[in-house]
Amino acid sequence: MDILIQAFLLVVRPDVIVTILLASLFGLFVGAIPGLTATMATALLVPVTFFMDPIPALGAIVTASAMAIFSGDIPAALLRMPGTPASAAYTDESYKLGKKGMLDLTLGTNVVFSAMGGMFGVAILVFAAPWLAEVALKFSSFEYFWLACLGLTCAVFISTTDPVKGFASLFLGLAFATVGIDPVVGHPRFTFGSIELLQGISFIPAMIALFAVSEVLRQALVIGDPVEQVSAHIGNIFKGIGAMIRRYKFNFLRSSTIGVAIGALPGAGGDIAAWITYAVSKKFSKEPEKFGTGHIEGIVDATSANNAALAGAWIPALVFGIPGDSITAIVIGVLYMKGMNPGPTVFLHNPQLIYGVFIIFIIANLMLVPLGLIAIKSAKQILRLPRQLLIPIILMFCIVGAFAITNSILAVVILLVLGILGWVLEENGFPVAPIILGMVLGEMLEMNFMTSMIKADGSFLAFFERPIAGVLGAMTLLVWAGMIWTGLRPKRAAA
């Protein structure tokens, strides 16, 4: 109890409160601007937090990342440009809902379920961190390989209209991920002698290019036309949310759980959690045919999951010093910097600091609702800005946001090339979302396959020998068998 009071006193200090408020606004802003991402928000906070006290420093990162992951949903619904990669899975769905006149409900769902998912994640973090970290540490390359396979399978569920083109996009994404130094033996692939290309095509600039820049190109062609604007009128976004919670409480629980679990796995974060829960949602929905046409159910799942994953990622980071995602990779550096060396000892040596972080997590998720509302209202004001001015400014944000991730002009080249590609692909009916999925999972798939083969001395059976790997492998094969089965059936009926 003493520790809790100490922790509480650490948090309710004016400097801490001011810091987390500023960090919230920063996170909301960065998340809501297409081109600026949550990872960038955290990376940019590192120098700022370098010489702060531990509590405001960690508090700033916690709040900024939670806010950014939520507010990435706002431009997805309003402009069809996801603010962060974690919103990419359901960008189309949100935008279509907005076009149907259900913008209020979509944004309300985003903010409420994001906060609830975040809370769920914190609860797990507080009560089950050591246990979950234990499970996460049982994952070796065999388990990750199967996880990557399951992740790729999601592409089938998200690309609705045209499976062949959906797969082509997925393979293109996987191919982009092979550019650069190969992860296993360090051989340069497809770099054509360029030093810059050795760093590969980094996926955040690619995401910005495929979604935001290609949308800028589309806008360039329709600007000045009498537009069918997404009705920028935003009324009471909380109307009907109570009914949503009652209706989708099971979805929420399922997806938040999956979200925390995926977040806790080192190397897989909120973006993968969003894809997987969206696909799971469609698979088990009573009305899967509505997915992709502007249906709220998948959004409930994915928007809860990506915020739940955020807290999940802190589990292995705090307990074992192993990062759960790109954000906590930076957090661990900050922890060391503050002399709070992560590991079980951090709970012994500095429990008040850890509980302080937990308290900030809770505050951040509580603040998410009112601040999120303000963010949505201000986003509406920004949308009032004439498009002629807004679109060029967004393009500049894309450039700065892509550049800030790698500090390399290659990021802008990626914007140009993949931006045009995304636009051309979309014109021809190829979905771009699977490209991002392929890029996220590409290295995970290859690295874990290769290293597993080295460990197993080339024996495929080893992929099923470990208990968790065996279960995951069997699940993957079952899902694939099911897909082939349903794929073949209608053809037989036709023949």
Add this chain to the structure above:
Amino acid sequence: MTRLTRRTFMTAATGAAATATLGAPSFAQAYPSRPIQLICPWGAGGGTDAVARIVGTLLEKDLGQPVTVVNRTGGNGVVGHSAIATAAPDGYTIGLLTVEIVMMHWMGLTQLGPADYTPIGLVNEDAPVVIVKSDGPYKDLKALIDAIKANPGKLKASGTAQGGIWHLALVGMLQALKIPPSAVPWVPSTGAAAGLQDLVAGGVDIVCCSAPEGKSLVDAGRVKYLTVMAPRRDPTLPDLQTLKEITGAEYATGVWRGIAGPKNLPAPIFDKLLASLKKAYDSKEYKEFMTNRNFGMSWSAGPDFGAFMVKADAAMGESMKSAGLAK
């Protein structure tokens, strides 16, 4: 390649224009008159990044101009190292060199070597340690070596990319013990953290990395250090025996980090940076920070750092060739 050439040309042109406009003497006298970039070839949040940031902050305090750490990652360090080498030698772009600068060219990844820089000062050195699971079958290094000899090829090791410094350290140790390197296949990983996670998960049997990288899992009681490959014991781990103490075999290597500028840094700028870096290295803050993270302290200035790199380069070439990792 073309882009870098263009950039070099452009920066050189701008630099020349600047000198022409302002006149050379005032240019050097005023240094630094604007923010300085400190390029770090590795990602934000990692160990190298932390060293870069503490050095950057201390330099900033002394020089009175912002020193911004710029992470240029990718290509196993090639991208960042080449960005330092190809910057204009005006003192406004410096960087942190890591041991990879004497490794990459032997692997055929780049032509860059120590000669492409103006060394300013070495600031850190860390030796490799051998780590196994605490509840595993190997209670000490001797037991591990016996197991390797009894079943060559069965035990797998990890800790960094193929041909990375820790891979090389393991091969060097095996060779010093007269065991063929193929007796312990290397499983590449994206870094020490990933390798350690795989060790705990039971995917590999041995991890080779630096002591600070393993610290949190050692504190957690999951893994243990068996030996350190260094001429003498680590002062922060006084109980950990060196390889020589245990086996009599002599082998030492390690990672190191140092600050450098592009080739042909003007002497006044070099002097100013060196003085500032020396002050940073001697500061209480630096010592506290490095001890807190278990980083090893090590200092050599300017030409000494250069000589250190030349020596390290030759030694690394030899051991990489004998390990079959050089092209």
Add this chain to the structure above:
Amino acid sequence: MRANDAICGLVLLVLAAVMAALTIPFPEFPGQNYGPDLLPRILSVALAICGALLIKRGWQARGQGDPWFTRPAWLGVPIKVMRLLLVIAALLFYIFAGDPLGFLPVSFIIIAVLAIAFGGRPFWALVAALVATLAINYFFGSIMRVPLPRGILDLFV
């Protein structure tokens, strides 16, 4: 610009072939069953299959009167073509002029030119360009320390 599926398929086939061809000089790595060429080769086969399926589908569509290319309406409106090309030019301008000129002038020019080309009033376009450029530069360049290119700024300090 919508192309017949057969053309998309053909592009995928060519891409797959180029990718596979580029992996041929990859060296063998002793002691490893699979090298860095494995995934690219699998992917080139997969892309080739998608390409072949699209060619088949496109060919059938041709039979039902689908043209090789559908000429989009905007191609006939010069100002739209110009706007599209200007966005591409803006990115190229940043890539090539960003370093020598610096962020401030390049950002200002890009936002101002695009905003005017998109039909914004010149006065407001210039105001927006100025405000946005200064705000981005201050926030990211100064506070968050993103190393935005300084370019000609160096001449004045």
